[in-house]
Amino acid sequence: MSNSAEPHRDIVQAVLAFIAQDGCSDDDFDRLALRLFAYQYANDEPYRRFCQRRGATPRSVRRWFDIPAVPIDAFKELSLRSQPPSPVDRVFMTSGTTRSDVKGRHFHPTLAVYDSSTTRNFARRFMQGSGRLPMGILFPTETVMPNSSLAHYLALAASEFGTSGSRYFVTPQGLDSAGLCDMLAQAERSGEACAVLGATYSFVHLMDELRRRGMCFRLPTGSRVLDTGGYKRQSRELPLDDFYAELSEMLGIDRSMCINMYGMTELSTQFYDDGNAGVPSVKSGPHWIRSRIVDPLTGRDVPAGERGILVHCDLANFNSVTTILTEDVGVAADGGFLLLGRAEGAQAKGCSLAVEEFIRAATA
Numbered sequence: 289m290s291n292s293a294e295p296h297r298d299i300v301q302a303v304l305a306f307i308a309q310d311g312c313s314d315d316d317f318d319r320l321a322l323r324l325f326a327y328q329y330a331n332d333e334p335y336r337r338f339c340q341r342r343g344a345t346p347r348s349v350r351r352w353f354d355i356p357a358v359p360i361d362a363f364k365e366l367s368l369r370s371q372p373p374s375p376v377d378r379v380f381m382t383s384g385t386t387r388s389d390v391k392g393r394h395f396h397p398t399l400a401v402y403d404s405s406t407t408r409n410f411a412r413r414f415m416q417g418s419g420r421l422p423m424g425i426l427f428p429t430e431t432v433m434p435n436s437s438l439a440h441y442l443a444l445a446a447s448e449f450g451t452s453g454s455r456y457f458v459t460p461q462g463l464d465s466a467g468l469c470d471m472l473a474q475a476e477r478s479g480e481a482c483a484v485l486g487a488t489y490s491f492v493h494l495m496d497e498l499r500r501r502g503m504c505f506r507l508p509t510g511s512r513v514l515d516t517g518g519y520k521r522q523s524r525e526l527p528l529d530d531f532y533a534e535l536s537e538m539l540g541i542d543r544s545m546c547i548n549m550y551g552m553t554e555l556s557t558q559f560y561d562d563g564n565a566g567v568p569s570v571k572s573g574p575h576w577i578r579s580r581i582v583d584p585l586t587g588r589d590v591p592a593g594e595r596g597i598l599v600h601c602d603l604a605n606f607n608s609v610t611t612i613l614t615e616d617v618g619v620a621a622d623g624g625f626l627l628l629g630r631a632e633g634a635q636a637k638g639c640s641l642a643v644e645e646f647i648r649a650a651t652a
Contacts, residue, residue: 363392426486481510506540556604572624584638
C-alpha cells in the first residue's frame, strides 16, 4: 500500500497546490489520483471493501481510469469519508428529487479545497477575465439552505466576484421579480454590465414574469447569465434551444454569454460550456477533473461516438471518493463531452445494478 498512513493535512495541501497550478500532464494527474486512491482506500472502509471485491488495491491500480467508480446513489446509502466525523464538518446534501425520503450526503472536513476548486474555475470559465460585476442571485441564501452545495457555490460567486450591489432575489415568498427588474433596468440605463446566476427553473419563472409584465431588457455588453441544475419539476420544462432563445431575447444577452454550469453535490468541481449559441453545448472541466463515458453494466469505456454514462474523477474530492459513476448520459466531443440527459431504460437499469453491487460489497 502506498503511504496509507499519510496525514490528512498533507493530502489537503497537495490537492490545493495541484489546483493552484496552471495545468498538468497525464503523469501528474495520475500521480495525485493514485495518492488519493491510496489514502481513501486506507481510511474509507466501505470504499475499501468495494475495491477489494473488484480486485483493485493501491498495488494494482496504475492509472486514474483504473480507480473503481462509486455509483452516485451510494452517497445516499453509506457515509463515504476518509476523516472521522467532526463538529466542524460541512455536509452538503442532495435535493432528493429521485428518492425524496433519502438524500445523498457529501462530507467536507474543510471547505478550503471546495472553495479553491470553485473560485479558480469560476474565474476562468464564467468571469473570463472581467472585473467584479453586479450580480443578481436567483436562489436562496446559505442561511436558508445551509446544506446546499449550490447555495454555497453562489455565495462564493457573489462574495468573490460580485460588487457590493449584488443581491439575492429569491425569498421565502418566492422570486422578487420587481426587485430584479429594477436591477436589470438600472444596468440597462447605466451601461454597466451585470450577471444573473441561479437555478435553471428560476430563469423560467423570471421569463414567465417578464412576459406577464410585457417587459424585456437590452443588457449592456459584457453582461452574462449562468444557469444550472435543470427544472427539478419546479417550473415548466423547455427544450434547450427554446430556453436559451427566450433567455437571450428577454435579457438582450447574446447566447454565447448564456453559460450553463454542470455540477453535483457529490463532486467538488464544476463543468462549464462556452455559451449556448448551439445546443447541446460541449462541457469541460479544469485540469484537476477528468471524465470517461462507460457502459454501466461493465464499467468499460464505450466506443468513440457512442452514448454512455459519465464517470468523473475529481481530485478535489479528497475526503470521499475521487471517482463517481453518475446517472447522466453523455457522448465524447472535441474538448469535452455533450450532456444528453438522465439515464433511461437499459442504462438506468445498469446504474441501479451498479448501486446494488456497491452496497453488497461495501457492507459484506
